[in-house]
Amino acid sequence: MKASIRWLDGMAFEGRTGSGHSVTVDGPPDLGGRDRGPRPMELLLLGVGTCSAVDVVHILQRGRHPVSDCEVDVAAERRDEPPKVFTHIHLHFRVSGSGLKPEAVARAVRLSAEKYCSASIMLGQAAEITHDHEVVEV
Structure with a gap:
């Protein structure tokens, strides 16, 4: 299995799975996250x-x-x-x-x-x- 993660901005990242699906993951607001995806x-x-x-x-x-x-x-x-x-x-x-x-x-x-x-x-x-x-x- 493989995955890749790319920083978008702030504390948001795009994770892409080896099967080609992607999800936006964001950090909590106290670390600069803007609620753009799950933690x-x-x-x-x-x-x-x-x-x-x-x-x-x-x-x-x-x-x-x-x-x-x-x-x-x-x-x-x-x-x-x-x-x-x-x-x-x-x-x-x-x-x-x-x-x-x-x-x-x-x-x-x-x-x-x-x-x-x-x-x-x-x-x-x-x-x-x-x-x-x-x-x-x-």
């Missing part, structure tokens, strides 16, 4: 949440479970002093489907957390990561 640490949370969500949906679909939606709320705590690393990250999954079995969702979340989600497993080396879920009948 770098916010992108880490989006990455871990999305990585896990992809796993959960894929596992459920592969098992032919009737999943119709998946949302993940990610909340994190950081150290107060530099380096302000994450100390705790919690992922809450809301998975919807008609007749979707709670045990299937629990298994998918567990497999993502313990085996498949590279982002979660990597960040788990530095922060405590917890997960929970709910099943929404549609």
